[in-house]
Amino acid sequence: MSAVAWLIVVVIIVLLAAVIFVIARRRRRGGGVIATRGKR
Amino acid sequence: MKLLMTASQIRGLPVVTVRGGEDVAEVRDVIYDPEAGRLVGLSLNQRGFLAGRRHEVLPADAIHAIGQDAMMVLEESSLVTPADAPEDVAHPATERNVLGDDVLTEGGTSLGKVTDLVLLVGSSGEVVGYQIDKAGGGQGYIPLPAQLAVSGDALVVPNITEEFVEDDLVGLGATVDEFRARLGLA
Numbered sequence: 292m293s294a295v296a297w298l299i300v301v302v303i304i305v306l307l308a309a310v311i312f313v314i315a316r317r318r319r320r321g322g323g324v325i326a327t328r329g330k331r
Numbered sequence: 332m333k334l335l336m337t338a339s340q341i342r343g344l345p346v347v348t349v350r351g352g353e354d355v356a357e358v359r360d361v362i363y364d365p366e367a368g369r370l371v372g373l374s375l376n377q378r379g380f381l382a383g384r385r386h387e388v389l390p391a392d393a394i395h396a397i398g399q400d401a402m403m404v405l406e407e408s409s410l411v412t413p414a415d416a417p418e419d420v421a422h423p424a425t426e427r428n429v430l431g432d433d434v435l436t437e438g439g440t441s442l443g444k445v446t447d448l449v450l451l452v453g454s455s456g457e458v459v460g461y462q463i464d465k466a467g468g469g470q471g472y473i474p475l476p477a478q479l480a481v482s483g484d485a486l487v488v489p490n491i492t493e494e495f496v497e498d499d500l501v502g503l504g505a506t507v508d509e510f511r512a513r514l515g516l517a
Contacts (some may be wrong), residue, residue, distance in 0.1 A: 292487075323435050324360075324428060324447070325360050325424060325428055326424075326427045327363065327364045327424070327427070328497055
C-alpha cells in the first residue's frame, strides 16, 4: 500500500479507538437520581 | 456538620473507609425515597479509569458520613451484595430517574424541569429540594416538604412552592425551614 493509504488506515483506527473510548467512559460513569416509588 | 449538596456533586464521589482510608468505590446512582424524603442508598462503580460497575451497593444506613470530597464508610464490608440490600437499592428502577421531569404545583402551574436533587448531608441524607430549569428561563431551587404523598408520573408540589423559588443553594438552605413552617410540617 502507498503511504497515503497507510495514513488513512491509521486515522480510521485512531477515530474508532476514540469513539470506543468515549462510549466506554459514558457507560462506566452512568448514574442518575432514582426515586424508589412514584415521584413527587 | 450540615451541608447542602446536589446529587450530581455526590455522584462520582469516592467511597473511602474510615478504618484504613482505602478508596474502595465510586458513587454511581443516588437512590432516594420521595415519601420519606431521604436518601436510601447508592449504587457504585469500581475505582479505576475504565473500570465498570461494582456489584455491591451501599445502603444509607451503612454510610458513616457524606462529605464534600468523599463518602465515608466504616470498612469495605459496609458495602453489601444486592442479596443483602433493600430491594430499592439492590435493583434501582432506572426508569424512575427524575432528572428532566416536569415540576407542577397542585394548582397546575409548571415551575420547570428537574435538573438535580438537593440533599442535606452530613451523617444522613435528607432530601430538601430540587434544582430546576425554571419555566421562565434560568436555573432555580425549590424546597420540598419533609414528606408528601407521591402521585403518578408528575412531580407535584404544594402551591406555595412558587413563592419559594430560590436562585442558589444558599438561598434554598435559608428558606427550607420557613417553607416547611408555612406548610405546618416543621
